[in-house]
Amino acid sequence: MELVNLKDSSEVVSFSQAVKQGLGRNQGLFFPTSLPKLDNVDALLEMPFQQRSAYILNTLIGDEFGEETVTEMVNNAFQFTAPLAHVADNVYSLELYHGPTLAFKxxxxxxxxxxxxxxxxxxxxxxxxxxxxxxxxxxxxxxxxxxxxxxxxxxxxxxxxxxxxxxxxxxxxxxxxxxxxxxxxxxxxxxxxxxxxxxxxxxxxxxxxxxxNIARLMAQVCYYFEAVAQLPAEKRAEAVISVPSGNFGNLAAAMIAKVMGLPIKRFIASTNVNDTVPRYLLSGLWEPKKTVATISNAMDISSPNNWPRIEAMFEQGLVDKALLTAESVDEDYTQIGVRQLNDLGYLSEPHAAVAYKALKRTLADDETGIFLGTAHPAKFKETVENILGTPVALPKALSDVAxxxxxxxxxxxxxxxxxxxxxxxxxx
Known part of the structure; x- marks a missing residue:
C-alpha cells in the first residue's frame, strides 16, 4: 500500500512507514494513493468475520506483510464479535463494545x-x-x-x-x-x-x-462489512449507516468500505452540539467553535482530526458528497433517544442515542438503518441511570477497575x- 501526506503530496510512504511515523510533515494525515475495489463482495459477506477481515486487510496491506502474517495479526486482534442487534422494524444497532475495554476502539x-x-x-x-x-x-x-x-x-x-x-x-x-x-x-x-x-x-x-494512525483506520473498515453481512440479503442495498462522530475516523472507515464495494446507500454523520461538520456541510464554511461538554463526551470535539481524509475521498471522486448528511443532536434529544431505545427493550448510552436520533430523523420507510453502538452502556453508568431512573449493572471488565x-x-x-x-x- 502506498500512502500520501494529504498536506504535502511530495511525501509518499509505505503502510509500514505510515504506521511507524503516525503523522506526516506539517501534521499531515496519510491516506492511500488508491483503494482496491473488491469484485467478490457477495461471497465475502458469507464468510465468518475473521476470515473476511483477513481477506480485506490482505487486499489493502498484504503486499507488505504477506497473507499468512496478516491473517495471524487479524486473528490475534479480533478475538471478539460485532453483533448486529435488531432494535425495531427497519432499525439495527451494530454493537462494537464486546472487546476487552467495551468500546469500538x-x-x-x-x-x-x-x-x-x-x-x-x-x-x-x-x-x-x-x-x-x-x-x-x-x-x-x-x-x-x-x-x-x-x-x-x-x-x-x-x-x-x-x-x-x-x-x-x-x-x-x-x-x-x-x-x-x-x-x-x-x-x-x-x-x-x-x-x-x-x-x-x-x-x-x-x-x-x-x-x-492509518492502522487503526484500516481495522475499522472490517466491521462495516460485518454489519452488512448480518442484514437479510434483500435489505443490504438500502443500508443507511448512522455514525456517532467526534474525530470522524469511524465515518472515514465506513466510506473506505463503500469505496471498496460494500453496498451502503448513504451515511449520516451524527454529532452532539459540537456541530462543526453539520454546519460546514450546510454553509461550506469551516468554523470550529469552543468545545462544549456534553453527556456524549467522546464526541466533544470541535476540530475533528480525520475530516481531511473524508474531504480527500470527496475531492478524488471516490465518494459522492451527496451521500453524506449530518445531524446535530442536542442534550435533550440525546436523553430522549436513550429513553426511546429503552422503551423498545434496548439498553443503550448517549453516543448511540445520538446516532439513533439522527437516523430516525431521515430514515425512509424503504431504507434499513444501522446506528453504531460504540460503547457499553455501563461505561456511562451514572448518566444512563440518571436518564432512566433504573440501575445499570457493571460487567466484569468495569467492576474490576471501579x-x-x-x-x-x-x-x-x-x-x-x-x-x-x-x-x-x-x-x-
Missing part, C-alpha cells in the same frame, strides 16, 4: 498493536495519544506490558466518565495517563505539536495510536510542560 487499537510489533521489532517506541474517553482504555490495554513500548495518554480533566478514566488510569507500568487542564481539542493539539518537535520524535521514537486507585498525573495545556514531563518520565 478495541478493534483499531489491537490491530495497530499487531502492526507496530511487525514494523518496529525490538526497537523502542513511545505512543502518545489523546483520548476523549474510549481510545485511552483501548490503547492502554492493547499495549500494556509490551516490551520496549511506553504509552502516554492525554485526556481532558473532568470530561471523561469516571469508569472510562479508571480503565486507562489505573494500569501503571508502561502506561502513563495525564489529565490536561483543557478540552479534548487541547489534548489533540499537544499531540500534533509533539509530532512537530524533532527532539521528541527522534529521542523518544514517537508514534500515535489516535485514529490519525475501586482501583487513579495513577494519573496532571498538566496544564502547555506544550513545554508536556515535553518536560515526557523526557523526565520516559527517560527515568
Amino acid at each position: 478495541d478493534f483499531g487499537a489491537r490491530f495497530m498493536a499487531q502492526c507496530l510489533a511487525q514494523v518496529t521489532g525490538d526497537n523502542p517506541v513511545t505512543i502518545l495519544t489523546a483520548t476523549s474517553g474510549d481510545t485511552g482504555a483501548a490503547v492502554a490495554h492493547a499495549f500494556h506490558g509490551l516490551d520496549n513500548i511506553q504509552v502516554v495518554i492525554l485526556y481532558p480533566k473532568g470530561m471523561v466518565s469516571v469508569l472510562q478514566e479508571k480503565q486507562f488510569s489505573t494500569l501503571g507500568d508502561n502506561i502513563h495517563s495525564v489529565e490536561i487542564e483543557g478540552a479534548f481539542d487541547d489534548c489533540q493539539a499537544l499531540v500534533k505539536q509533539a509530532f512537530d518537535d524533532e527532539q521528541i520524535k527522534t529521542e523518544l521514537h514517537l508514534n500515535s495510536a489516535n485514529s490519525i 475501586n482501583k486507585e487513579l495513577l494519573s498525573d496532571s498538566l496544564p495545556a502547555d506544550f513545554d510542560a508536556l515535553k518536560s514531563y515526557m523526557f523526565t518520565t520516559l527517560k527515568a
Whole structure:
C-alpha cells in the first residue's frame, strides 16, 4: 500500500512507514494513493468475520506483510464479535463494545498493536495519544506490558466518565495517563505539536495510536462489512449507516468500505452540539467553535482530526458528497433517544442515542438503518441511570477497575510542560 501526506503530496510512504511515523510533515494525515475495489463482495459477506477481515486487510496491506502474517495479526486482534442487534422494524444497532475495554476502539487499537510489533521489532517506541474517553482504555490495554513500548495518554480533566478514566488510569507500568487542564481539542493539539518537535520524535521514537494512525483506520473498515453481512440479503442495498462522530475516523472507515464495494446507500454523520461538520456541510464554511461538554463526551470535539481524509475521498471522486448528511443532536434529544431505545427493550448510552436520533430523523420507510453502538452502556453508568431512573449493572471488565486507585498525573495545556514531563518520565 502506498500512502500520501494529504498536506504535502511530495511525501509518499509505505503502510509500514505510515504506521511507524503516525503523522506526516506539517501534521499531515496519510491516506492511500488508491483503494482496491473488491469484485467478490457477495461471497465475502458469507464468510465468518475473521476470515473476511483477513481477506480485506490482505487486499489493502498484504503486499507488505504477506497473507499468512496478516491473517495471524487479524486473528490475534479480533478475538471478539460485532453483533448486529435488531432494535425495531427497519432499525439495527451494530454493537462494537464486546472487546476487552467495551468500546469500538478495541478493534483499531489491537490491530495497530499487531502492526507496530511487525514494523518496529525490538526497537523502542513511545505512543502518545489523546483520548476523549474510549481510545485511552483501548490503547492502554492493547499495549500494556509490551516490551520496549511506553504509552502516554492525554485526556481532558473532568470530561471523561469516571469508569472510562479508571480503565486507562489505573494500569501503571508502561502506561502513563495525564489529565490536561483543557478540552479534548487541547489534548489533540499537544499531540500534533509533539509530532512537530524533532527532539521528541527522534529521542523518544514517537508514534500515535489516535485514529490519525492509518492502522487503526484500516481495522475499522472490517466491521462495516460485518454489519452488512448480518442484514437479510434483500435489505443490504438500502443500508443507511448512522455514525456517532467526534474525530470522524469511524465515518472515514465506513466510506473506505463503500469505496471498496460494500453496498451502503448513504451515511449520516451524527454529532452532539459540537456541530462543526453539520454546519460546514450546510454553509461550506469551516468554523470550529469552543468545545462544549456534553453527556456524549467522546464526541466533544470541535476540530475533528480525520475530516481531511473524508474531504480527500470527496475531492478524488471516490465518494459522492451527496451521500453524506449530518445531524446535530442536542442534550435533550440525546436523553430522549436513550429513553426511546429503552422503551423498545434496548439498553443503550448517549453516543448511540445520538446516532439513533439522527437516523430516525431521515430514515425512509424503504431504507434499513444501522446506528453504531460504540460503547457499553455501563461505561456511562451514572448518566444512563440518571436518564432512566433504573440501575445499570457493571460487567466484569468495569467492576474490576471501579475501586482501583487513579495513577494519573496532571498538566496544564502547555506544550513545554508536556515535553518536560515526557523526557523526565520516559527517560527515568
